[in-house]
Amino acid sequence: MNTPILQISDLHAGLEDKPILRGLSLTVRPGEVHAIMGPNGSGKSTLAGVLAGREEYIVSGGSVLYKGQDLLEMEPEDRAREGLFLAFQYPVEIPGVSNTYFLRAALNAIRKHRGQPGIDPVNFIKLVRQKAAMVKMDEALVKRNLNEGFSGGEKKRNEIFHMAVLEPTLAILDETDSGLDIDALRSVAEGVNILRGPERAFVVITHYQRLLDYIVPDVVHVLVDGRIVRSGGKELALELEERGYAELEAQSRSENQPALAAG
Amino acid sequence: MNGRSAMSNAITMPPNPVASAQLEPFLADFRAFDSRQNGSEPLAVKQLRQAGIASLAATGFPSTRLEAWRLTDIDPILQGHYQHPVAAPTVDAAALIPHRLAGCASLVLVDGHFSADLSDLSGLSEGVWAGSLAEALRHPELLALETLGRIARFGDPAQAFVALSTAFVRDGAYLQVAPGKAIERPIQVLMLASGGSTVSYPRNLFVTGAASQLTVIETFVSLNESAHFSCPVTEIAVGPAANVDHYRVQKENRAAHHVASLVLRQDQNSVFNSHSVMHGGALVRNDVVALLEAEGVSCTLNGLYVVSGKQRVDNQMLVEHAKPHGYSHELYKGILDEEARANFLGKIHVHPGAQQTDAVQANRNLILSKGAIAHSNPQLEIFADDVKCTHGSTVGQLDPDAVFYLRSRGIGQEAARSILTYAFAADIVERIKVPALRTDLESFLFNLLPEGDVVRQMAI
Ligand SMILES: Nc1ncnc2c1ncn2[C@@H]1O[C@H](COP(=O)(O)OP(=O)(O)O)[C@@H](O)[C@H]1O
Ligand SMILES: [Mg+2]
Numbered sequence: 001m002n003t004p005i006l007q008i009s010d011l012h013a014g015l016e017d018k019p020i021l022r023g024l025s026l027t028v029r030p031g032e033v034h035a036i037m038g039p040n041g042s043g044k045s046t047l048a049g050v051l052a053g054r055e056e057y058i059v060s061g062g063s064v065l066y067k068g069q070d071l072l073e074m075e076p077e078d079r080a081r082e083g084l085f086l087a088f089q090y091p092v093e094i095p096g097v098s099n100t101y102f103l104r105a106a107l108n109a110i111r112k113h114r115g116q117p118g119i120d121p122v123n124f125i126k127l128v129r130q131k132a133a134m135v136k137m138d139e140a141l142v143k144r145n146l147n148e149g150f151s152g153g154e155k156k157r158n159e160i161f162h163m164a165v166l167e168p169t170l171a172i173l174d175e176t177d178s179g180l181d182i183d184a185l186r187s188v189a190e191g192v193n194i195l196r197g198p199e200r201a202f203v204v205i206t207h208y209q210r211l212l213d214y215i216v217p218d219v220v221h222v223l224v225d226g227r228i229v230r231s232g233g234k235e236l237a238l239e240l241e242e243r244g245y246a247e248l249e250a251q252s253r254s255e256n257q258p259a260l261a262a263g
Numbered sequence: 264m265n266g267r268s269a270m271s272n273a274i275t276m277p278p279n280p281v282a283s284a285q286l287e288p289f290l291a292d293f294r295a296f297d298s299r300q301n302g303s304e305p306l307a308v309k310q311l312r313q314a315g316i317a318s319l320a321a322t323g324f325p326s327t328r329l330e331a332w333r334l335t336d337i338d339p340i341l342q343g344h345y346q347h348p349v350a351a352p353t354v355d356a357a358a359l360i361p362h363r364l365a366g367c368a369s370l371v372l373v374d375g376h377f378s379a380d381l382s383d384l385s386g387l388s389e390g391v392w393a394g395s396l397a398e399a400l401r402h403p404e405l406l407a408l409e410t411l412g413r414i415a416r417f418g419d420p421a422q423a424f425v426a427l428s429t430a431f432v433r434d435g436a437y438l439q440v441a442p443g444k445a446i447e448r449p450i451q452v453l454m455l456a457s458g459g460s461t462v463s464y465p466r467n468l469f470v471t472g473a474a475s476q477l478t479v480i481e482t483f484v485s486l487n488e489s490a491h492f493s494c495p496v497t498e499i500a501v502g503p504a505a506n507v508d509h510y511r512v513q514k515e516n517r518a519a520h521h522v523a524s525l526v527l528r529q530d531q532n533s534v535f536n537s538h539s540v541m542h543g544g545a546l547v548r549n550d551v552v553a554l555l556e557a558e559g560v561s562c563t564l565n566g567l568y569v570v571s572g573k574q575r576v577d578n579q580m581l582v583e584h585a586k587p588h589g590y591s592h593e594l595y596k597g598i599l600d601e602e603a604r605a606n607f608l609g610k611i612h613v614h615p616g617a618q619q620t621d622a623v624q625a626n627r628n629l630i631l632s633k634g635a636i637a638h639s640n641p642q643l644e645i646f647a648d649d650v651k652c653t654h655g656s657t658v659g660q661l662d663p664d665a666v667f668y669l670r671s672r673g674i675g676q677e678a679a680r681s682i683l684t685y686a687f688a689a690d691i692v693e694r695i696k697v698p699a700l701r702t703d704l705e706s707f708l709f710n711l712l713p714e715g716d717v718v719r720q721m722a723i
Contacts, residue, residue, distance in 0.1 A: 052671050055663075080673035092668040096686025101721040105682070106672040108720070113673070162672065 012061035020046040022226040033202040038223035039245040048174040052086040081113035083169030087159035094146040131164040136187040152179040160191040177211040189214030209241040224252040282323035315429030322420040331421040334606040340520045345462035351376035352457045364699040367451040375463035390444030399437035414498035415526040428496040435466035442472030449478035456485040467497040471505040480510040490518035499527040515543040531557040539566040547576040566595040567691040570603035580609040584617040593624040599635035613645040624654040678714035
């Protein structure tokens with residue numbers, strides 16, 4: 001009935017000399033929240049990076065449709081302007097660039113793309129105040145240079161603040177929960193939950209089940225060795241929390257001997 | 264030693280044939296200049312000039328065998344054929360308008376000659392003397408004559424351009440601030456190359472009394488695109504507990520050659536801050552010498568060079584910490600695009616006994632293209648044991664992770680690069696306290712950088 005926001009089919013991608021994603025398929029429809037879990041090094045950030053357009057990754061097979069368009073053909077900035085947002089696992093510190101002014105430039109670039117005029121300064125300040133309050137972001141951090149000298153938790157919260165202001169269609173959160181205390185985790189979840197709606201979708205990459213107590217996913221996927229090896233409801237996250245990934249990893253390895261030998 | 268005999272000795276014994284061929288046009292110009300000057304200048308000035316030419320004749324121009332000139336190729340300068348204007352040519356006042364700084368008094372030099380008509384020295388406070396150096400040298404009550412040539416010394420082969428410029432001392436800007444006085448508004452010394460292949464030797468001398476305050480901006484501009492050569496020397500005497508803010512903008516045309524020396528001497532507990540912005544010229548060489556010859560002085564030397572095409576810009580800094588409790592802080596940043604080259608040679612020299620010296624020197628270069636090259640060579644020479652000295656230099660490119668981060672939020676690639684380039688320069692821009700000057704620099708950068716409008720929105 002409705003076109004998926006994201007449709008990944010048999011995606012193969014990696015670094016020049018290292019395959020990382022080996023045949024990954026995933027469909028995300030409007031209104032859905034998908035959680036992706038998996039052990040360290042399984043390719044979660046690579047997936048996020050390929051979707052956002054990181055140039056170091058080479059796609060060697062498969063396809064990605066975003067709102068029906070070929071995502072892989074688009075420049076990173078055009079993906080963002082079309083409503084794709086990546087909350088970085090490691091947000092970059094950028095001295096000399098104000099967080100607020102940067103966000104305004106980003107918002108205006110997106111608005112311009114949609115044929116809307118630039119936001120006027122008064123409304124922008126209002127918007128920033130409201131969204132900062134929503135994700136409990138300290139006003140002082142809003143005005144500082146982009147991530148410069150922010151603690152790990154402050155950086156993650158800033159990512160969610162950006163997301164709240166830019167109101168993306170598809171937000172990919174790459175381990176936004178790691179390194180956060182429970183209060184920070186709650187406000188990150190609140191940022192997501194407020195945005196949640198029938199037009200938007202989320203891909204929440206996480207290592208722990210904890211975040212999913214607050215952001216309740218529609219589907220949970222387990223990524224092992226660059227492939228989704230299991231998908232299920234939110235109870236899958238609990239099961240993984242109890243039993244760990246070892247079993248799934250062992251299973252994936254035995255099923256993929258030739259691929260591993262070749263890699 | 265008498266200047267005249269030294270000169271004739273040197274002229275009959277040039278260092279070698281190539282060197283003497285390089286010198287000859289300058290020596291010929293000197294002879295013509297010297298006879299024109301006949302009687303119109305104080306004897307001490309004549310002697311100083313003759314000592315200058317004698318020194319130049321003895322040392323010749325610096326070769327790349329000298330450490331201080333190893334990376335600066337002066338051949339293009341020496342191959343030029345320059346006219347040395349006898350007096351200030353007439354200049355259309357309208358041509359100056361884009362270069363004037365709002366809110367500042369102005370002292371205009373055309374090809375090195377003071378122009379009263381183009382200058383605006385109204386509304387200066389009591390206790391401030393501002394005007395032509397040539398005139399100031401004839402006023403015995405001023406400190407011009409006794410200070411001239413005492414700060415910017417020469418004699419060493421590496422100082423040949425100071426000697427050259429001194430040989431042609433005639434006019435320039437003279438500022439004197441009486442003890443305890445402060446200037447009402449900043450003074451812009453606007454140095455124009457009027458056009459044609461001129462050579463000019465502006466000589467600026469700023470003398471500040473005890474506990475006085477001065478803000479001065481030296482601006483170098485060309486009024487058209489012809490190749491010219493400027494060889495200015497600026498001497499600054501910073502009085503005890505005086506506070507001097509110095510700015511310099513080098514925005515001559517892309518064919519200009521420019522070899523400048525700024526030498527400052529600081530008295531006890533004085534504060535000197537200098538900000539240099541360089542984006543003009545084909546070949547620019549700036550030497551800055553800070554003589555921290557008294558206790559408790561603070562000296563800040565900041566610079567920003569932004570070059571592209573085949574521009575060359577070299578900065579050589581020497582900070583002499585001669586007395587205890589001195590503070591010096593140098594930050595020079597460079598942005599290089601296309602095939603531009605920049606060299607930075609910095610030396611901090613801490614003399615024996617200059618205990619508790621606190622000195623920092625940093626040079627940072629941002630390379631925007633494969634063809635651009637920056638060299639950086641910071642040096643420390645420390646002969647005291649209780650000091651804190653650090654130096655560092657970097658030559659690097661834009662961080663690809665930072666570019667991607669900005670793009671992933673919707674900023675275009677060009678704009679992302681420009682935003683990060685501007686951010687690199689921002690800490691120098693922000694330190695410029697003269698509003699009109701800061702606005703000028705910002706506009707220059709916004710116009711220069713692709714997608715400058717996005718950058719402009721981010722900076723306000
Ligand atoms: N840019 C990169 N450079 C080097 N190795 C990389 C890079 N990106 C990913 N990898 C490697 O690919 C594998 C998958 O990494 P990643 O996608 O970051 O895993 P995850 O996010 O699931 O922990 C790891 O072995 C990692 O070291
Ligand atoms: Mg990861």
